[in-house]
Amino acid sequence: MKPTRYIAVASALALLAGPAAAQDSEYSWQPDRPINIIVPWSAGGSTDQVTRVVAPILEEALGTEIVVVNQSGASGSTGTKAALDAPRDGYTWTANAIANNATYSVTGLIEDTSIEDYRIYLHVANVPLVSVNSNTDYQDFPSLLEAMKTGSVTVGTAGVNSSGGMALAALRHGTEDELTGARAITYDGGNPAVIAAASGEVDATTQLAVEQTEMIRADRLRALTVLSDVPLEVEGIEPVPPITEFLPDFEVAKDYFGIFIPKGAPQEVYDTVDQVWQDHIMNAEELKTYANDRGAIFDPSYGEDALDLAMPVVISEACARVERGEAVVDPSEIGIDCGSE
The missing domain is CATH 3.40.190.150 (Bordetella uptake gene, domain 1)
Known part of the structure; x- marks a missing residue:
């Protein structure tokens, strides 16, 4: 039987080795x-x-x-x-x-x-979602779309090159630039943009589903449509209808x-x-x-x-x-x- 001291030292060395202990010798780069x-x-x-x-x-x-x-x-x-x-x-x-x-x-x-x-x-x-703060009056995408055309809707994104920014731009393009009432508000990342929508700082967000699901489950956000040609189905959330249900010619990639x-x-x-x-x-x-x-x-x-x-x-x-x-x-x-x- 090995002395207790030996076992303790061996265990400590194994811990110090960290991830390197798992390194596979078959890989050419070490x-x-x-x-x-x-x-x-x-x-x-x-x-x-x-x-x-x-x-x-x-x-x-x-x-x-x-x-x-x-x-x-x-x-x-x-x-x-x-x-x-x-x-x-x-x-x-x-x-x-x-x-x-x-x-x-x-x-x-x-x-x-x-x-x-x-x-x-x-x-x-990933797929972008169009969601609104749960306290807004927008119960479905057509009502939000109408407000984006004729009213004033603030939309939180992580900037023009973010997935949310590109999703909003795609919506503008898909409606032939009719969304004159949609005003983009830029944040330093998708998470801050989603939090802004959930807190009511902005009306809506077009960031990705993975950034929104927790806030939707908590009833802080209401998902209205997913920029996809099939519904979004995630456990704990009602199926979200695809954008093609409302804009049939919308291009999805x-x-x-x-x-x-x-x-x-x-x-x-x-x-x-x-x-x-x-x-x-x-x-x-x-x-x-x-x-x-x-x-x-x-x-x-x-x-x-x-x-x-x-x-x-x-x-x-x-x-x-x-x-x-x-x-x-x-x-x-x-x-x-x-x-x-």
């Missing part, structure tokens, strides 16, 4: 220090939520600490640029909706960048989210994360639970397969910027063909 994932939005929003679900899975697989860093500002471009400007050694990643990373240069927020700057790792697709590693690092970094994604993310129960509970779509992929899946939303968002007069760079300059939308 990170020797923490990896930072820059979330370019405030804490509690959609990107932050799902990244904090994925990070522990990656941490265990890679055997090193994964640090989630919130660096918000300028519709997510501040933190994204920080990731692009960091040393290309594989230790600084970023997280976002892929349409953002693909179109920052179109709107002039980050010069000379495109989705080709990253190796892509997607995990869920899955809003994919993921983690992005800037290119230029050693190839073994990407080879290893590819394998980790395949081994640990593609069937991650924690991620499935998150998606089911919050109203997201579990749909992991990586590499070229991920880019193929996400191109419809990338094209849709880039070309919508052109149609709305928000583009300062033609999408064709970064390889996005609006003729194929």
Whole structure:
């Protein structure tokens, strides 16, 4: 029988080893220090939520600490640029909706960048909800739509490049710019925008379902429609009717989210994360639970397969910027063909 002192020392050493003890020798890259994932939005929003679900899975697989860093500002471009400007050694990643990373240069927020700057790792697709403060008189989407056309409705979003901002812009486009009474109020992330709607600071929000579900369950928000072609069904919430029920010609594309590693690092970094994604993310129960509970779509992929899946939303968002007069760079300059939308 081993002495008690020996057991105590061995246990302490195991604890000090931390995630590295779980490192799998089959992976070609063995990170020797923490990896930072820059979330370019405030804490509690959609990107932050799902990244904090994925990070522990990656941490265990890679055997090193994964640090989630919130660096918000300028519709997510501040933190994204920080990731692009960091040393290309594989230790600084970023997280976002892929349409953002693909179109920052179109709107002039980050010069000379495109989705080709990253190796892509997607995990869920999100859907925006149009919801109102529960104390408002809007009981259904047609009544809110009418008020947006003829009255005055304040709408909380995380900025023009956020999912909520793009959803509001899509609504304007889908109604032929008739929503003259809808006034966007910008917050420093999806979570603050949703809280503003729940508190009555603004009338409505168009942020993502994953950011709103808890407030809807608590009867602080009333969900009126989901920007999808099928109803949103989440436990504890009445089914939310699709936008196509009210605007049949409304164009819908899955809003994919993921983690992005800037290119230029050693190839073994990407080879290893590819394998980790395949081994640990593609069937991650924690991620499935998150998606089911919050109203997201579990749909992991990586590499070229991920880019193929996400191109419809990338094209849709880039070309919508052109149609709305928000583009300062033609999408064709970064390889996005609006003729194929």
